[in-house]
Amino acid sequence: MEDPAVDVETTGENVAGERPEDEPEAVTDDVTAHDEEVELERTIGLVGGLAIGIGTMIGAGIFVFPGLAATAAGPAAALSFVIGGVIALLVALPTSELATAMPRSGGGYYFISRSLGTAYGAIVGIGLWLGLVFASAFYLVGLGHYIVAVLAEVGVALSVPLAPHVLLGLTFAVLLVALSIGGTENTASLQNIIVVVLLAILTGFLTYGSLDALGVFGRETAPEAFFSQGYFPVLTTAALVFTSYLGFAQVATVAGEIKKPSQNLPRAMIGSVLIVTVFYVVTIFVATSAFGAEPLGEFGETAMVEVARELLGLPGAVLILFAGLLATFSSANASILSASRSVYALSRDALLPRRASKVNLRYGTPHVALLLAGGPIVVLVATDEVEVLAEVASFLHLVMYGLICVALIVLRRRDPSWYDPSYRMPGVPALPAIGAVASFALIAFMNPTSIFVGVVIMLVSYLWYRYYAGTVELKGDV
Amino acid sequence: MPDRPSVLVPIRVLEGESLPEGVPKFLANAHVVLLGYHVIPEQTAPGQARMQFEERANRKLDQFETAFTDAGATVERRLVFTHGAQKTINRQIIEHDCLAVLVPNAIPAPENVLVAVRGTVGLDRLARVVGGLFADADVGVTLYHVVGGGETDEDVEMLLESLQDRLVESDIAEDRIETLTDTADEPLDAIAETAEDFDAVVMGETDPSLATFVFGMPADQVADRFLGPVLVVQREPPADEGNGMEEAAGER
Numbered sequence: 001m002e003d004p005a006v007d008v009e010t011t012g013e014n015v016a017g018e019r020p021e022d023e024p025e026a027v028t029d030d031v032t033a034h035d036e037e038v039e040l041e042r043t044i045g046l047v048g049g050l051a052i053g054i055g056t057m058i059g060a061g062i063f064v065f066p067g068l069a070a071t072a073a074g075p076a077a078a079l080s081f082v083i084g085g086v087i088a089l090l091v092a093l094p095t096s097e098l099a100t101a102m103p104r105s106g107g108g109y110y111f112i113s114r115s116l117g118t119a120y121g122a123i124v125g126i127g128l129w130l131g132l133v134f135a136s137a138f139y140l141v142g143l144g145h146y147i148v149a150v151l152a153e154v155g156v157a158l159s160v161p162l163a164p165h166v167l168l169g170l171t172f173a174v175l176l177v178a179l180s181i182g183g184t185e186n187t188a189s190l191q192n193i194i195v196v197v198l199l200a201i202l203t204g205f206l207t208y209g210s211l212d213a214l215g216v217f218g219r220e221t222a223p224e225a226f227f228s229q230g231y232f233p234v235l236t237t238a239a240l241v242f243t244s245y246l247g248f249a250q251v252a253t254v255a256g257e258i259k260k261p262s263q264n265l266p267r268a269m270i271g272s273v274l275i276v277t278v279f280y281v282v283t284i285f286v287a288t289s290a291f292g293a294e295p296l297g298e299f300g301e302t303a304m305v306e307v308a309r310e311l312l313g314l315p316g317a318v319l320i321l322f323a324g325l326l327a328t329f330s331s332a333n334a335s336i337l338s339a340s341r342s343v344y345a346l347s348r349d350a351l352l353p354r355r356a357s358k359v360n361l362r363y364g365t366p367h368v369a370l371l372l373a374g375g376p377i378v379v380l381v382a383t384d385e386v387e388v389l390a391e392v393a394s395f396l397h398l399v400m401y402g403l404i405c406v407a408l409i410v411l412r413r414r415d416p417s418w419y420d421p422s423y424r425m426p427g428v429p430a431l432p433a434i435g436a437v438a439s440f441a442l443i444a445f446m447n448p449t450s451i452f453v454g455v456v457i458m459l460v461s462y463l464w465y466r467y468y469a470g471t472v473e474l475k476g477d478v
Numbered sequence: 479m480p481d482r483p484s485v486l487v488p489i490r491v492l493e494g495e496s497l498p499e500g501v502p503k504f505l506a507n508a509h510v511v512l513l514g515y516h517v518i519p520e521q522t523a524p525g526q527a528r529m530q531f532e533e534r535a536n537r538k539l540d541q542f543e544t545a546f547t548d549a550g551a552t553v554e555r556r557l558v559f560t561h562g563a564q565k566t567i568n569r570q571i572i573e574h575d576c577l578a579v580l581v582p583n584a585i586p587a588p589e590n591v592l593v594a595v596r597g598t599v600g601l602d603r604l605a606r607v608v609g610g611l612f613a614d615a616d617v618g619v620t621l622y623h624v625v626g627g628g629e630t631d632e633d634v635e636m637l638l639e640s641l642q643d644r645l646v647e648s649d650i651a652e653d654r655i656e657t658l659t660d661t662a663d664e665p666l667d668a669i670a671e672t673a674e675d676f677d678a679v680v681m682g683e684t685d686p687s688l689a690t691f692v693f694g695m696p697a698d699q700v701a702d703r704f705l706g707p708v709l710v711v712q713r714e715p716p717a718d719e720g721n722g723m724e725e726a727a728g729e730r
Contacts, residue, residue, distance in 0.1 A: 021529060030569055039531060039561030040524035105523045180521050256525060257561070337521060344526045357526050365521045
C-alpha cells in the first residue's frame with residue numbers, strides 16, 4: 001500500500017542560507033521513497049518498536065520513582081501512576097493516528113510543524129531535543145544510584161570528591177555518547193534482549209510480590225490509609241512521575257524507519273503504554289505493601305532493591321539491582337539516540353544548521369547530533385537534581401503532547417486531502433481535547449523551578465526560530 | 479531471442495565497491511536491476527545519510543548504469559539507504575521479480591561458464607537465466623552436477639539432458655554445451671574447485687530454509703574462493719510475497 005506524502009511545499013531559508021530538505025514522494029510498508037530511484041529502507045518491526053517504547057519507559061517508573069512517589073503521595077502513588085498512564089494513553093491515541101498519516105523521522109515535531117506551522121514546530125522540536133536530554137540526564141543519575149548500590153552490596157564505598165552516583169552518571173554519559181559515535185555494533189538488538197530480560201525478571205518478581213501482598217504467604221502487610229498524604233499530592237506526584245511515560249513518543253521519532261507503519265506504529269505506541277502502566281501500578285502496590293510508604297521513601301532512588309530484599313532476601317536484591325542497571329542504562333541510551341534523531345529532524349528542516357546532522361565518514365554515525373545531546377546531558381547530570389530533571393523532561397514533552405492533540409483536532413476538522421491516516425482514533429474531538437487539557441493541566445502541578453526552566457526553554461526556542469529561521473515555512477496544506 | 483532475464487546487481491556503492499571489470503559484458507543480455515545500497519548504523523537515520531551521500535552515490539551509479547547500457551543491457555536502478563542489507567536485497571528481488579542475483583567479482587572476457595545443476599527443482603529458472611544471458615554470446619557453457627547418494631547414472635543423464643534441451647531451444651548452439659559430472663561428499667567444495675577452470679559460475683540457491691541469506695550463503699562461499707562472478711539463481715518466490723522472509727532478515 002502506498003500513502004501520498006504530506007502535501008507540503010517547504011519554503012524559506014535560515015540565516016545560513018540553508019533550505020529545508022524536500023519532502024518524500026511516497027511512503028510504503030517498506031520504504032520512504034524520495035523519487036523513483038532513491039529509497040530509505042524501513043527496518044524496525046513491531047518488536048523493535050515495542051522495545052524502544054518499553055525500554056525507554058520502564059527504567060524510570062519502576063527503578064527510580066517508587067521511593068520518591070511513595071513519600072509524596074503514600075500508597076495512593078499507585079493512583080498517580082494510573083493518572084499518568086491514562087494521560088499517556090490519551091496522547092498515544094492521537095500520536096498513533098498522526099504517525100500513520102505522517103510516518104517520518106522526528107515524530108511529534110514533524111506532526112506539529114506540518115499541521116500547526118513552523119513556530120509551534122520549532123518550540124516543540126527544540127523542546128523534544130532538550131526534553132530528551134533532560135530525561136537522559138535523569139536516567140543517568142538513576143543509573144549512578146544503582147551502581148553505587150551494587151558497589152555497596154559488595155562492600156565497596158567510593159570516596160571521591162563528587163557524590164559517587166553523580167560521578168558514575170557522568171562517566172556513563174560520556175561512555176554512552178562515545179559508544180554511539182564509535183560503535184557500529186547492533187545496539188538495537190541488544191536493546192530488544194534487555195527489554196525481554198527485564199520484563200521476565202519483573203513479571204516474576206511482581207507476581208511473587210503481589211501474592212505476598214495479598215497475604216498468600218501469610219505475612220502481615222503494613223496496613224495504611226490509601227490517601228495517607230491527602231488528595232492533592234496524588235496530582236503533583238502524577239506530574240512528577242509522568243517522566244515514566246515519555247517513551248512512547250520515542251517510537252514516533254523513528255517513525256520513518258518502522259516497517260508497515262500503519263499497523264506497527266499504533267501497536268507499538270499504545271501497546272507500550274498499556275504494558276508499562278500495568279507494571280508501574282503493580283510495582284507501587286507491591287512496594288507500598290511490603291514496607292508502607294514512609295520507610296519506602298527513606299530508601300530513595302533504589303527503594304526497589306530494599307523491597308526485593310524484604311521479599312526474597314539477598315538474591316532478590318541482587319536480581320533487582322541487576323534489572324535496575326539494565327533498565328536505567330537502556331532508558332538513557334534510547335533517549336540519547338532519540339535526541340540525536342530530533343536534532344536531525346530539526347536540521348533537515350533548516351531550523352538548526354545542516355552541519356548538526358552531519359554523518360562522520362569513519363563510523364557513519366551522526367557525531368555532531370550525538371554530541372549536541374551528550375554535551376548538555378553531562379552538564380545536567382552534574383546538577384544531581386533528580387526531581388527537576390524529571391519534571392523539566394515531562395514539561396517539555398507535555399507541551400508537545402498537548403499540541404499533538406490540538407494538531408489532531410485541527411487536521412480532523414480541516415480534513416486536507418492528503419490526510420489519510422490508516423488508524424483513526426475513537427472519540428474525536430472529545431478524547432483529544434481531554435488529552436490536551438490534561439497534558440497542559442499536569443504542568444500546573446509541577447514545582448515552580450521546573451516550570452520556570454521549561455518556560456525559559458520554550459521562549460528561547462521561539463526566539464531562536466525568529467532569529468535563525470524566520471522565513472522557513474513548514475506548514476502543510478491544512 | 480529469449481526474454482532478458484532480470485538480474486540483480488547489488489553494490490555497496492559508497493564503500494569503494496565499484497563495478498568489477500567485465501561484469502557489464504557478462505550481463506549484456508540481461509535486464510539489470512542495479513542496486514546501489516549503503517548500510518548505515520542504527521544510530522543514524524537513513525534520511526540523514528541520504529542528505530549527505532545521495533549526490534555522490536548517484537554519480538557512481540550513473541557511471542555504472544552507463545557501463546551496463548553501453549554493453550547492451552537494459553537497466554533499472556535504485557539507491558537505497560538501509561539498516562539491513564539483507565532486507566533491502568530480498569525486497570528488490572521480489573519487487574523486480576529477479577531471476578538471479580550477481581555476486582559481483584571481476585571477470586575477464588568470459589569464455590566458459592560453469593552451470594552448477596542441483597536437481598530438477600528450479601531447473602526452469604536456471605534455464606531461463608543461462609539461455610537468456612548466453613544465447614548469442616560466444617561462451618562455452620558447462621553443465622555440472624555433483625552426483626549425490628541415491629542418484630543413478632540415468633537420473634543424472636536425464637537431468638542434464640533436459641536442461642541441455644532447454645538451452646538449445648533458447649538458441650545456445652549444441653556444440654557450445656558440455657556436461658560434466660563429479661562425485662564428492664561436499665558438493666560446494668567440488669563446485670569451488672571445478673570453478674577454477676572457468677570464468678563465471680551460475681548456481682542455484684541452496685537450502686530453502688536458509689534462502690533469505692544470499693550472502694554468507696553457500697553460493698557466497700563459492701564466490702569467496704572462486705574470485706570470479708557468481709550468479710545465484712533465486713528460487714520461485716513464495717505465493718504470499720515473502721513477508722515472512724523479510725521478518726526474518728530485517729527484524730532488529
